[in-house]
Amino acid sequence: MLSNGRKAKLKGLIIGCTSSFAGPSFRSSDGVLGLGHSGISFASRATQLFGGKFSYCLVDHLSPKNASSYLTFGPNAALVPSTACQTELLMVPLLEPFYSVRVSGISVDGEVLKIPMSVWDVEKGGGAILDSGTSLTVLAEPAYEAVVSALSRHLAGLPRVGVEQFEYCYNWTAAVPAVAVPKLVVHFHGSARLEPPAKSYVIDVADGVKCIGFAPAPWPGVSTMGNILQQEHLWEFDIKNRRLRFQGSTCAPY
Template sequence: MLYLPTVLVIYALLQISIDSVTNASKLMSFDTYLIHRDSPESPFYDSSLNQSDIVERALSRSMTRLSHLNSLIKLPNNFANKMTVHSTILASTNYLMEFFVGTPPVKQLAIADTASQIVWTQCLPCVNCFNQTQPKFNPMESSSYHVLPCDSKECQELGKYDIRCEGKNTKCQYNLNYMDNSSSSGDLAFETFTLGKTSFQRMVYGCGNNNTGRFDPSSAGVVGLGGGFNSLVTKLGDQIGGKFSYCLTSKINTRSKIKFGSNAIMSGCGWIYRCGSIYTPLFLRSPLMFYFITLEAISLGVTKISMHGDKPIKNGNFLIDSGSTASYLPRDMYQELENALRNSIQATPVQHPTFKLCYMDYTNFKIPTIIFHFSGGLDLAFTIKTSMVYTRGLLCLGILPSKIDGLGVLGSNLQMDYLIEYDIKKERVSFRPTDCSKI
């Protein structure tokens, strides 16, 4: 059956394998499972939902996510210049990750967000906290908790919009605002994080004691996995070599994984993943939260569609976003793709309230492979399995026109069954065709 893969949930047991971190020259390695949001293992599982309900809820989340990105990314006239982005984040992010905070360690399940730059959870005493099913962290019971002053590097790196300081010798308070009017504020501190049996000291941590809005009770806060100065990925940078990867399976009841460190980058090829991994340049812009690559063109049979028509290709014009299920193309490029598909498919389209191209009678239905051409020679091929979605008896194109001028978004539907390997230090990312259920 064809389906639109909804967002995954990083949840439950964090499976860690550490070679040795006593030798600084040797990279550590750890991984955790990715669980489909609508899998029976997921805390979001709802047995009353059918496949069409799952698809439409996923699409709704994707459209909310796109509006969020649109508010963050203010493209200047010269796209190649660095952007200044207000680091507001979205409360309805799609992953949960288990980790431990403090000494002694306290278990926390928090939203994993690739567009956030700090780790925060709710703390006692709460001035104002949202309902939470798991115990709240009490910093007074942790011997490793240390509040940072306003003149600390970590405080200043958050940016003037995200801190509240009355003087350089006062304590640093972070202040984050969310797209749905949710918010979180509290003390910025150094704290110990524990992943499996290994502890990491002096990690940047937000102790949130004033948190309001639409947060899920199963979450304690947010784990920042973006490229910001104080994100988990950045703070583990030297120990993991700036390397992490994930692989999203197309099988709804099968776990996937996200990996960090030495085992995040595969070498060679085998029966699980195929040869031919090619890197494409990764573009990081201020405040380094987002991961961009460069789309040059799309092929559909003999038809080739350029990203910017006759204009020069702009570097970093495509955002990799696992938080969005659907994928998006600039409006002109999307329309050319839709027209080419209409001409290739021998059937009559029907209307859908959200999807732009749908078909009802798809007996012996055939669609040409859609190939995205990225800089560096990276070509990603998308068959009917990942490019089309099934909902309410219709088969629809799972790609939509973007609301962000000149920018596309690679959502999780087009990331399925690729091992996506990030090498932050070398500023590159690769996509390797993979059976993600076997990783």
């Protein structure tokens, strides 16, 4: 359905369903719409027809059921203002169909972490992609160790608890007075900075339990910024001009 109420068809595109799948990320999912960049993807076909762009805004993963994320194809100048952060959107053949970005570093509480630049360099076995189909942010081992070490130092006063899948988890009911989660910033090439809310990287996993929400990936290897880290931001993928624009948002209907 178009914004003017009319309907449009994407010719030569087949969308199918399956009752068979593999991998833990699908166990609690209703389905996945591939937004990757390839000759046969839904996103590629739709952006060709609708102005070379698509955008989405993801609500908090713990939001009530009446809160909705949204996905839009076509020019969205009214949605993504000129003041939004922007950086180069890479179409790296080695990483296709994923969208890659140039990361220049990560800081915690204002301190730029000592992560080798090779971690963010595709030609040296690294690189970083944005993937709305992956929940957790997965960092190559050198980046993971630097990030979780920095965050855990600030949370050292809280009792640790064991939770499968996460290395650092805490009994948050013991946080009296309230513990301040340090600010984490992902720095992209240029001046663009992703400043996610604390709940996007120190995440709720059970009543009274929060965990540092990153997972390690082998090195050499690619780092993936998942949808929890992306939540409560409006993201515009300008395929035609190879630009990524983003801005904090409540994802309220427009």
